[in-house]
Structures are given as C-alpha cells and as structure tokens.
Amino acid sequence: MGKPLSFNLLPLFFHCLLLLVSASPIQDEQSNIISRFQLYLQINTSQPSPDYHKSTQFLLSQSLSLSLESQVLEFVHRKPIVLLKWPGSDPSLPSILLNSHTDVVPSEHSKWLHPPFGSHIDEQGNIFARGSQDMKCVGMQYLEAVRKLKSSGFHPKRTLYISFVPDEEIGGFAGAQKLASSDVFKDMNVGIVLDEGLASPNENYRLFYGERAAWMLVIKSSGAPGHGAKLYDNSAMENLFMSIESIRRFRASQFDLVKAGVKAEGEVISFNMAFLKSGTPSPTGFVMNLQPSEAEAGFDIRIPPMANLESLEKRIAEEWAPASRNMTFEFRGKGILHDDLGRPLVTATDSSNPWWTLLEEAIKQANGKIGKPEIFPASTDARSFRLLGLPAIGFSPMANTPILLHDHNEFLNQAEYLKGIDVYESIIRAYTSYTSPGRHGDSRDEL
Structure with a gap:
C-alpha cells in the first residue's frame, strides 16, 4: 500500500488558501466598485421625469467619500448640475473637465430581459440597465479612477473638474449649455473637455473629434x-x-x-x-x-461639420x-456646425493638439487600442464646449461591446467597465500632470 495522499496535498492546500486570502482584498474592492455602479444605475433618471434629487444626493455622497470639493448649480429650477473639483497644485494651469450627463432615455420595460433599473448581472457578467452605456458608466468611471489615484498618493498639478449635467437626452439646454455660458465656467479656466463616446464592437476604442x-x-x-x-x-x-x-x-x-x-x-x-x-x-x-x-x-x-x-x-x-x-x-x-468664422466645429487630431496626443498615449499605456478618429453620428454635450473654441473629445471606454445606447436590453460587461476605470486613471494622471515642454505654466490660448 502506498503512502497516504493527504500528507502530500497539505502544502498545496495551504498554498491555495494563501492565494485565496491574498486575492480577497482585490475581489472585495472590485465588488464594491461594481456595487457603486449598480446603485447609480438603479436611480431612475429617465426622461421626461428624471429623479435628479436622488442622483444628486448619490453623487454628493460619492464626492464626500473621495474628499472632493463639490457644489450644486441650478441655472434652471430643478435641473441640478453637480460640479466636483480636485484642486491641482498649480491653479494657474488650465484645468481639465470630465463631463457626463445624469439623465437617460425612457425604456419599454416589457421589451427588456431584466428590469431597466434593476442593474441585474447575468452569468456572463453583463450589467443590464438603462444608462449602463449611455452614460452613467463613464460618470462613475471618472470617480473610480480618482479613487484609485488618491489611494496611490497621486497629486495633480492641474485642477480636475467632474461635471454631472441634466437633460442631455432632450438637448442639453438646461445642463451643459447653461454651464458653458456661465461665469462659473469662465472661472474654471478649462483647457480640455472629455465627454461621451460610443461602444465599439471590436477591440479598438472609439475617439470622436466632432459630431453631426x-x-x-x-x-x-x-x-x-x-x-x-x-x-x-x-x-x-x-x-x-x-x-x-x-x-x-x-x-x-x-x-x-x-x-x-x-x-x-x-x-x-x-x-x-x-x-x-x-x-x-x-x-x-x-x-x-x-x-x-x-x-x-x-x-x-x-x-457632419464638413x-x-x-x-x-x-x-x-x-x-x-x-x-x-x-x-x-x-x-x-x-444645430450649429461652424464657429463665428465659418470653421467646422471639430477638435484637431494631430500633434498640433497636445491633448489628443496625450489621450492616445494614456490609452495605450493602459493597454487599450485605438481606432481611426471619428465624427460622432449624433449630438452630445461636447458641442456646447466646442462652440467656445475649446478642444472637446468624445470617449467611452467600451471595447468588444455591442452598441446598445437607447436600445432594449442595454448592458455593459463588468470586466469591460473595470478596464475602463484603469484607462481613465491613466488619462487623468497624464492630463493633470501635463505642462508644456520648457514651461512652468501655459495658457488656454497656447493649448
């Protein structure tokens, strides 16, 4: 009779136990990240009666947990804009604005496999919810990326703003348009705006430099x-x-x-x-x-602008x-297609625009791939900022994902969502650390 196998398996058992114990903090943190996303998705902000009060309270609670400065702007009654701020060490540098909208389009509940505000996760890890692609995912990815950067001890040189605006799905007139034309926005000294993009059915992320x-x-x-x-x-x-x-x-x-x-x-x-x-x-x-x-x-x-x-x-x-x-x-x-001088409202996608170059490099640093720059086929809040002459880029980090915005059974896979957070961590780090070569500071006009 051979030796008892139990003695030989003990080292392997303890090794596996050690791996489980060491992996659990990461798994717990990922679970918390997904739970926060689900909570945001469960708030019914669908037009025509979005629950902006509830979404505002949720976002302010997230801001508090991140020790970000916050304010609620209400240029139109009951249409709140939540504006968060992570101050940079050099306030003379133009700031970064990450914009997202809190409202979503209506849903035909009977046509969905799972309730559109239930944020159900299936066996493949797909999170079903209205807004999972358009665009509550991006708004929460901003916050989770900041959470990771703060945990790592990172300190930005440029000030970072994160805006959550209402009514994008019905034109953005009470949201981004009001913000862009306000004195508050002028005081923010914004140098670059990132806003929403689209999912990509293949492995390449999609970047948008203009829109129809x-x-x-x-x-x-x-x-x-x-x-x-x-x-x-x-x-x-x-x-x-x-x-x-x-x-x-x-x-x-x-x-x-x-x-x-x-x-x-x-x-x-x-x-x-x-x-x-x-x-x-x-x-x-x-x-x-x-x-x-x-x-x-x-x-x-x-x-299209051209x-x-x-x-x-x-x-x-x-x-x-x-x-x-x-x-x-x-x-x-x-809709407006040209500026006051008759030039198409587009953002440069070459080396003349350092923000574009930084974005491409940051995405690649996070192991992301990029497709050919595109014109967004519909309209987004980015147009309100391009009208001011600001560079504005549309980007939602969703690769290998069917395009389901405004569709039945809108979903985003949780693995893709988590990867997008890493991508935004890389982008925020690059953008808020950037200064012009050979300069201690720069102006918005120079950018």
Whole structure:
C-alpha cells in the first residue's frame, strides 16, 4: 500500500488558501466598485421625469467619500448640475473637465430581459440597465479612477473638474449649455473637455473629434381636395410623395457609402422620416374617398461639420420642397456646425493638439487600442464646449461591446467597465500632470 495522499496535498492546500486570502482584498474592492455602479444605475433618471434629487444626493455622497470639493448649480429650477473639483497644485494651469450627463432615455420595460433599473448581472457578467452605456458608466468611471489615484498618493498639478449635467437626452439646454455660458465656467479656466463616446464592437476604442448637427425639417404640400377615385396633377399627397421618394434616393446614396466602407456613419448626411401627417379625420378614422388638400412630413437630418450646407439648403428649396409644386418647408431646429468664422466645429487630431496626443498615449499605456478618429453620428454635450473654441473629445471606454445606447436590453460587461476605470486613471494622471515642454505654466490660448 502506498503512502497516504493527504500528507502530500497539505502544502498545496495551504498554498491555495494563501492565494485565496491574498486575492480577497482585490475581489472585495472590485465588488464594491461594481456595487457603486449598480446603485447609480438603479436611480431612475429617465426622461421626461428624471429623479435628479436622488442622483444628486448619490453623487454628493460619492464626492464626500473621495474628499472632493463639490457644489450644486441650478441655472434652471430643478435641473441640478453637480460640479466636483480636485484642486491641482498649480491653479494657474488650465484645468481639465470630465463631463457626463445624469439623465437617460425612457425604456419599454416589457421589451427588456431584466428590469431597466434593476442593474441585474447575468452569468456572463453583463450589467443590464438603462444608462449602463449611455452614460452613467463613464460618470462613475471618472470617480473610480480618482479613487484609485488618491489611494496611490497621486497629486495633480492641474485642477480636475467632474461635471454631472441634466437633460442631455432632450438637448442639453438646461445642463451643459447653461454651464458653458456661465461665469462659473469662465472661472474654471478649462483647457480640455472629455465627454461621451460610443461602444465599439471590436477591440479598438472609439475617439470622436466632432459630431453631426441635428436639423429638424418639416415639408408641407398643398393642393385642391378631390374625389378619391379621380387622378389629379399636383395633389398634396402626390407632390409630397415625389419629395419623399427623392429624399429616399438621397438617403440610400449616403447609406451606400457607409455600407461600402467608403465613409463612416458620422461622415455622411442622414435623413430619417420622423412623421407623416395627412388625411381628413372622421369619427371612425379617416374619410377614405376624399383626397386631402394638405400633407406634411417631418425629417430628422444629421449633418457632419464638413458638409456643404449651401448645397443642401438649395436642394431642399429647389428639389424637395419647390414652391412651383405648392410646397413649403421650415426648420424646427437647426444645430450649429461652424464657429463665428465659418470653421467646422471639430477638435484637431494631430500633434498640433497636445491633448489628443496625450489621450492616445494614456490609452495605450493602459493597454487599450485605438481606432481611426471619428465624427460622432449624433449630438452630445461636447458641442456646447466646442462652440467656445475649446478642444472637446468624445470617449467611452467600451471595447468588444455591442452598441446598445437607447436600445432594449442595454448592458455593459463588468470586466469591460473595470478596464475602463484603469484607462481613465491613466488619462487623468497624464492630463493633470501635463505642462508644456520648457514651461512652468501655459495658457488656454497656447493649448
């Protein structure tokens, strides 16, 4: 009979026990990080009735735990902006602003696998919640990165601001726009702004240096009413359909460029119909044997900063809504694409912009990979800061993640979330430590 195996296994047992004990503090800390994220996700800040009071109290409690300076700004009643500050050792240097928004879009609860404000974690580690990608993840990653830097004993040279603003999902007029135009913001002496980006389905993080502007177009057509059986020239519906078909062809031509890989989505003009309205109402619906005298359609247009606006407006006036066909048009919203000098609102992505170079290097230092710089296909709060002439970059560290913002079953994997914290730790360290070569200080204009 051989020797008892238990004696040979004892060293291995104690070795494994030692590993478990030594690993537990890290596991506990990661668990705490995820728990804090879940708590933020569980606060229902969905439009049109976001619980800003609860989110504000949560963020202030986080600020207190991090020993950050804090203030709540309310430029619009019941639309609080939470502004946190980590003072730098050299307040003469332009500061860093990390911006995020607290509101999220509504959810169709019945279409979700898990409740949108339950922050459920499945067996794969996916955290299901509205805002898990857009963009409560980024706001909490800012705070967790600061927590790690403070724990390591790091002290910033530049002052770091972290802003949590309301109402981005409905235009940002009561949030980032008010902050950017305030005296408070002027006193902050901001040199660079980071804001939200998008998830990436592959291993490369996505960086955004500009964004498309939203133009909301309504086209109206009029004509004589007539019997439903008669063929008329220039009827309201016929003229509107001609315009819709022409716009559809233009949309297809732009979409073909994206499908072929010739251009990214943010580089083309997109048209999507938002509504179609016509007909003569009746108690049971609509009168079916009467051709209406008026018809209108609404379009959501997204336009990149480099687009030829004169050509687009001419096309609308002459081809899609010509007065010769009894048609008119109006814009219900027209986003700004250029500064006062007519230059596209974009941030430089080369060595002329030290903030861009620092960002790329910091991401690589954290073992992240970067794709080609992009124009954001929709609109973000970053535009309010670019309008001031500030560099603003969109970035949400989510690689190998499906793009689910505004979608059912929005989720972010907890491992990807934790990795993003390390990335922001690297970015904050690089940004707040930066001074121009050969200088003890620098001005915002020089940057």
